[in-house]
Amino acid sequence: MNLLPWQTEQWKQLVDRRRQGKLPHAILLSGSAGIGKHQFAELFAAGLICNKSNDDGSACGQCRSCLLLQAGNHPDMVRIEPEEVGKAIKVDQIRNLSSFTVLSAHVDGGYKVVLIDPAENMNKASANSLLKTLEEPAKNTVLLLVTSSPQRLLPTIRSRCQRIDFITPDHSSASAWLQAQQVSQPEQWLEIASGAPLTALQLSNSAEKEDKDIAKHYQTGLDTLEALLAQQQDPLSVATAWQKTNSLRAVGWLTNWVIDIIRLASLSTSANSAQKPPYMTCPSQLSRLKGLATQLDLDGLHGYLERLYETSRLLGTTQVNEQLLLEEILIRWTALPKNRL
Ligand SMILES: [Zn+2]
Incomplete structure (x- = not known):
């Protein structure tokens, strides 16, 4: 050690x-x-x-x-x-x-x-x-x-x-450290672990089915969010599914995606839209997040991000109704498209 x-x-x-x-x-x-x-x-x-x-x-x-x-x-x-x-x-x-x-x-x-x-x-x-x-x-x-x-x-x-x-290490130090621990695809694991290197290491080494499922849930997370926008899934059943896995982790992913969407949407509204993409927390999802950035309302996203931070804070406390908290942020997600405001 x-x-x-x-x-x-x-x-x-x-x-x-x-x-x-x-x-x-x-x-x-x-x-x-x-x-x-x-x-x-x-x-x-x-x-x-x-x-x-x-x-x-x-x-x-x-x-x-x-x-x-x-x-x-x-x-x-x-x-x-x-x-x-x-x-x-x-x-x-x-x-x-x-x-x-x-x-x-x-x-x-x-x-x-x-x-x-x-x-x-x-x-x-x-x-x-x-x-x-x-x-x-x-x-x-x-x-x-x-x-x-x-x-x-x-x-x-x-x-x-x-x-x-203690601060979360920057992406390149974390990734270099994971590589030194023989983790293949360190970038992917860091995304899944929301930048926490020891969580990334543990998940990448784990043989537990539960841990392997986390990688799958991450990959299908954006499918779910897109399906919610297309009204092909309903927020209440998604909330139930999230609660059964790990609410805090799911909200953490959603928060990171929203941060990236805001970065991408801000870029497309700025005069310099030809510049290269900004620093991304979740680079593996770039093309899908870009698609969402064109669909969603930037002002709405800023307010939504605040709500997500508050939700994470509440989920970290005891005696909250997780289901209700998750339903609320998922319903608010469906109201984010530009034409729906
Ligand atoms: Zn000694």
Whole structure:
């Protein structure tokens, strides 16, 4: 496991703080899903746990602490995640932390590390319990909270953490990295993963039927949107189908396509229409997106994009009616053609 090339700034920032003896007690690692925040947290934690860490803050990989950590049973490292994927982190899982943090590290002068991922999955009781730990920092204990939805954390938790932001790498770095991981057709996988390289890598390597279906859904997504415009499919049944797969991912694709359509439509209305196509998020769909750009109303698309961002935000929260949200954006999609306004 190596430091990802687009995370060197964040690494340097934390290692410098550590060297100055000013490492925050709680760190919130925030950024989109699938860009490597968890991997970063594991690497940083390993460097803290190691007895003889390298000058660059990485773990030596050979000392007793490193070997224990690799074997998965280091007493100074605790990982907290939902017991089932997608479920809440329960209060009992957090409550046990207080007894962990009061102990001194097993290695003299060493760190103890708690890694909570995804931190936004803490329910209210868990979050309140964590607050107590955050309010009484234990010596040489570092809490690493990983999240792709920081807005879902309690403001009181956010304010007690030092936040480190991770950005989605630009397309060419992501693509070069995927190529170095032996991924064939990296561009295609990046499109499907909405630019998130680790998601792209996982999907391209996966033998799971569910993952293979994602590539198919991506390819048929624009068919569906065209069929909706031609009134050959109805928004309600499409919403039901999307809900059965992954609403957030489907809305993410729609958002990327709409961004590209806006770029293409803006170009055709500008005086410089002879210039080459703009930067595209989804180049593999260029000709179809061009066709949609001539059909759809540009002002309507701008408003629609705002609505899509809001929908993604709402889908990331709990207790929303996904079906209704999806129906609404699909019905609005059918009202976008120029002649229908
Ligand atoms: Zn070591």
